[in-house]
Amino acid sequence: MSGRVLVGVKRVIDYAVKIRVKPDKSSVVTDGVKHSMNPFCEIAVEEAVKMKEKKLIKEVVAVSCGPQQAQETIRTALAMGADRGIHVEVTGKDYETLGPLQISKIMAALAKKEEAQLIILGKQAIDDDCNQTGQMTAALLDWPQGTFASEVSLEGDKIKVVREVDGGLETIKINIPAVITADLRLNTPRYATLPNIMKAKKKKIANMKPADLGVDITSRLEVLRVDEPPQRQAGVKVETVEDLVSKLKEAGLV
Amino acid sequence: MCPLCTTEHAAPQLYTTLHRRKCSSVSTPRITTHYTIHSRDKDSRWEGIEMERFADEADVVIVGGGPAGLSAAIRLKQLANEHEKELRVCLVEKASQIGAHTLSGACLEPTALSELFPDWKERGAPMNTPVTEDVFSILTEKHRIPVPILPGLPMRNHGNYIVRLGNFVHWLGEQAEELGVELYPGYAAAEVLFHEDGSVKGIATNDVGIAKDGSPKDVFERGMELHAKVTLFGEGCHGHLAKQLYKQFNLRENCEPQTYAIGLKEVWVIDEKKWRPGRVEHSVGWPLNRNTYGGSFLYHLNEGEPLVALGFVVGLDYTNPYLSPFREFQRWKHHPSVAPTLEGGSRIAYGARALNEGGIQSIPKLTFPGGLLIGCSPGFMNVPKIKGTHTAMKSGMLAAEAIFPKVTAEGLDSETTGLHVPEYAEALKNSWVWKELHSVRNIRPSFHNYFGLYGGMIYTGVFYWIFRGKEPWTLKHAGLDANQLKPAKECTPIEYPKPDGKISFDLLSSVALSGTNHEGDQPPHLTLKNDSVPVERNLAIYDGPEQRFCPAGVYEYVPLETGDGMRLQINAQNCVHCKTCDIKDPSQNINWVVPEGGGGPAYNGM
Numbered sequence: 028m029s030g031r032v033l034v035g036v037k038r039v040i041d042y043a044v045k046i047r048v049k050p051d052k053s054s055v056v057t058d059g060v061k062h063s064m065n066p067f068c069e070i071a072v073e074e075a076v077k078m079k080e081k082k083l084i085k086e087v088v089a090v091s092c093g094p095q096q097a098q099e100t101i102r103t104a105l106a107m108g109a110d111r112g113i114h115v116e117v118t119g120k121d122y123e124t125l126g127p128l129q130i131s132k133i134m135a136a137l138a139k140k141e142e143a144q145l146i147i148l149g150k151q152a153i154d155d156d157c158n159q160t161g162q163m164t165a166a167l168l169d170w171p172q173g174t175f176a177s178e179v180s181l182e183g184d185k186i187k188v189v190r191e192v193d194g195g196l197e198t199i200k201i202n203i204p205a206v207i208t209a210d211l212r213l214n215t216p217r218y219a220t221l222p223n224i225m226k227a228k229k230k231k232i233a234n235m236k237p238a239d240l241g242v243d244i245t246s247r248l249e250v251l252r253v254d255e256p257p258q259r260q261a262g263v264k265v266e267t268v269e270d271l272v273s274k275l276k277e278a279g280l281v
Numbered sequence: 282m283c284p285l286c287t288t289e290h291a292a293p294q295l296y297t298t299l300h301r302r303k304c305s306s307v308s309t310p311r312i313t314t315h316y317t318i319h320s321r322d323k324d325s326r327w328e329g330i331e332m333e334r335f336a337d338e339a340d341v342v343i344v345g346g347g348p349a350g351l352s353a354a355i356r357l358k359q360l361a362n363e364h365e366k367e368l369r370v371c372l373v374e375k376a377s378q379i380g381a382h383t384l385s386g387a388c389l390e391p392t393a394l395s396e397l398f399p400d401w402k403e404r405g406a407p408m409n410t411p412v413t414e415d416v417f418s419i420l421t422e423k424h425r426i427p428v429p430i431l432p433g434l435p436m437r438n439h440g441n442y443i444v445r446l447g448n449f450v451h452w453l454g455e456q457a458e459e460l461g462v463e464l465y466p467g468y469a470a471a472e473v474l475f476h477e478d479g480s481v482k483g484i485a486t487n488d489v490g491i492a493k494d495g496s497p498k499d500v501f502e503r504g505m506e507l508h509a510k511v512t513l514f515g516e517g518c519h520g521h522l523a524k525q526l527y528k529q530f531n532l533r534e535n536c537e538p539q540t541y542a543i544g545l546k547e548v549w550v551i552d553e554k555k556w557r558p559g560r561v562e563h564s565v566g567w568p569l570n571r572n573t574y575g576g577s578f579l580y581h582l583n584e585g586e587p588l589v590a591l592g593f594v595v596g597l598d599y600t601n602p603y604l605s606p607f608r609e610f611q612r613w614k615h616h617p618s619v620a621p622t623l624e625g626g627s628r629i630a631y632g633a634r635a636l637n638e639g640g641i642q643s644i645p646k647l648t649f650p651g652g653l654l655i656g657c658s659p660g661f662m663n664v665p666k667i668k669g670t671h672t673a674m675k676s677g678m679l680a681a682e683a684i685f686p687k688v689t690a691e692g693l694d695s696e697t698t699g700l701h702v703p704e705y706a707e708a709l710k711n712s713w714v715w716k717e718l719h720s721v722r723n724i725r726p727s728f729h730n731y732f733g734l735y736g737g738m739i740y741t742g743v744f745y746w747i748f749r750g751k752e753p754w755t756l757k758h759a760g761l762d763a764n765q766l767k768p769a770k771e772c773t774p775i776e777y778p779k780p781d782g783k784i785s786f787d788l789l790s791s792v793a794l795s796g797t798n799h800e801g802d803q804p805p806h807l808t809l810k811n812d813s814v815p816v817e818r819n820l821a822i823y824d825g826p827e828q829r830f831c832p833a834g835v836y837e838y839v840p841l842e843t844g845d846g847m848r849l850q851i852n853a854q855n856c857v858h859c860k861t862c863d864i865k866d867p868s869q870n871i872n873w874v875v876p877e878g879g880g881g882p883a884y885n886g887m
Contacts, residue, residue, distance in 0.1 A: 045794050059380075059886050061381060061796060061885070
């Protein structure tokens with residue numbers, strides 16, 4: 028297998044930033060807020076670059092869908108070792124309603140266009156926690172999927188994937204082409220160092236719109252309201268076990 | 282092998298009780314693991330690690346993407362375009378994006394901006410709030426005494442704009458990129474590089490992938506070297522590379538030590554009915570006593586949402602080690618003239634930063650072979666006006682204008698390989714920056730009298746308002762801020778009220794709002810020259826003032842696991858890069874160095 032790998036990278040609000048809901052409760056504030064590459068996407072990029080370094084694949088293409096700033100995220104992927112980037116431009120209201128189904132359609136269209144043999148995605152994005160894009164992409168392409176991968180190895184014309192599941196670890200062997208989604212323990216992503224960022228400026232990022240791929244990105248979902256989680260109420264201190272039991276009875280819990 | 286200090290002793294027969302007693306002080310758990318304290322040359326874990334750095338050449342390298350650094354970069358490119366010359370200008374900034382480490386009140390005086398971009402309005406500079414009301418008060422515990430701001434007083438804000446400086450800096454960054462400046466946010470300048478002749482060659486960015494214990498991780502990579510004909514250092518107040526340069530080139534031999542204050546700030550969304558866009562409020566007095574310099578600000582922004590920016594400044598020459606600037610700030614908000622504005626509102630941001638108060642007396646030598654200092658790093662803040670952005674920008678612009686002819690000249694006209702540009706200091710001395718700083722030079726030091734605040738205000742009224750700062754003498758500061766603390770036993774602990782969770786808050790929830798974060802597995806960047814000094818000196822004599830002056834809860838004295846005694850715990854991940862600890866540590870044992878680039882606060886328009 029010496030082909031091309033597509034890696035999806037998503038620009039999300041940095042995990043350490045405190046989220047604020049917009050006053051009109053339509054969504055969260057994103058203007059000026061620190062964004063970075065989704066941590067699971069970083070792991071996906073690292074895995075693809077590692078495969079290229081081991082000469083198992085020929086080319087790594089980083090893909091991101093979103094407004095102009097998505098290019099920064101692609102540049103980071105390029106600095107980590109991706110060969111070229113594809114920026115699918117989606118802005119404004121379309122971007123606000125962009126979700127896993129539309130992304131999967133875009134990824135599927137790109138996979139066919141680029142004749143990719145492998146798609147590696149993060150298992151989920153830390154802003155919506157959907158955990159759907161990888162699975163939907165595989166279904167649209169009718170490709171096998173190895174999700175929650177904590178270990179990936181090529182064995183001839185098949186891929187062995189060790190998956191992190193609730194009961195422990197599951198090992199599967201799937202045919203190529205396939206979709207893999209990266210879990211936390213798959214690898215430790217390398218830093219995008221300054222010399223590589225400078226080199227990445229020379230790597231190509233192709234621009235296109237979803238329409239160019241024949242993809243309709245109208246959303247089937249409508250967000251009605253976004254609310255902050257309820258304020259944590261202060262607890263009550265009790266002196267004795269009897270007090271505790273009576274308080275629990277009062278609350279109807281025992 | 283001595284079991285206590287795990288080294289081979291030359292003469293084991295001398296392993297007496299005396300030695301045992303000495304070695305047991307080594308039971309101070311190891312805190313500092315940074316390579317600036319424990320060199321990697323002698324560290325066996327670093328044997329065989331590739332330490333070669335990739336190097337690149339630019340014409341000018343600028344350290345720091347704040348108002349000074351960006352103004353210098355922009356001015357250089359403007360000149361290059363004017364004269365049709367090629368100029369490679371690279372700017373490195375430790376924040377993950379330009380503006381993310383910027384924190385200021387701020388009332389911007391648009392003088393320097395209008396010089397840099399006369400068409401700033403058309404370019405969309407985020408200057409949306411002209412000052413409409415200007416209020417100054419002296420606070421007592423329950424009352425507010427208004428003080429008229431007569432024309433001519435330094436704190437008059439007519440003609441100025443309330444800005445969210447982070448957004449302004451971000452806009453400057455966009456202008457710089459348009460002009461062709463290479464901006465590299467997320468990469469911190471960690472080391473100054475020198476030519477053989479001792480002149481500055483450039484900087485090296487931080488290494489990445491060093492574990493908490495100082496050993497190399499799999500992802501270890503060396504930083505990169507950026508070489509330049511001249512390097513501009515615009516690190517802001519109390520920069521860590523500037524600290525090295527002062528020593529290296531003896532830049533502070535003819536000036537007074539810099540004095541500082543800490544500024545804490547919050548941004549609130551308030552009830553629309555209380556919102557008065559363009560209103561500027563300043564106060565002095567309560568909750569500080571008359572001998573502690575400081576005061577508050579509260580600005581109503583006009584950017585769509587009913588936002589106010591408010592904060593509290595405490596001079597770091599305070600003497601009581603029990604003072605907590607954070608808690609003074611929180612309790613000030615409960616004052617009857619402040620709390621009503623905040624009631625019904627919600628806090629959306631928090632941060633803190635040290636600022637300069639030394640004025641003209643504390644400006645060091647500004648140029649040295651291969652480099653120069655711009656902005657709040659040497660310190661051009663007009664203290665009574667509490668404005669330093671306009672002077673910082675002007676210093677950057679003057680630096681650019683002085684460097685440009687030298688850097689684009691055909692032959693390298695310099696005694697040293699790194700260019701020396703003393704013309705910059707000359708230009709600064711002949712500019713309005715110097716005139717302005719000279720006229721206010723005596724206001725801050727005038728607070729060092731028995732009447733403290735009131736003596737200072739009287740001095741300002743007489744000598745500044747009437748005589749415009751033309752008095753022939755120059756008052757001195759009291760010395761290093763770090764030396765001003767009195768021992769704890771000579772002072773009384775301050776009873777601070779508990780935060781109510783609506784107007785005032787606890788420290789940790791405030792730090793969370795700053796969005797600060799650092800890669801956890803890296804050596805703490807708050808390095809101690811000597812790991813045992815905190816407990817032996819800071820805690821013993823001053824009751825650990827770092828637990829109180831750090832606005833991010835980095836320093837904690839916790840009981841030892843063995844139960845007898847305390848140890849200092851450094852929560853480096855909380856750091857908001859304010860530099861207060863490096864300034865105020867009474868033992869001057871803390872040396873703040875730059876962590877992995879990209880870490881630190883994630884301020885949004887602060």
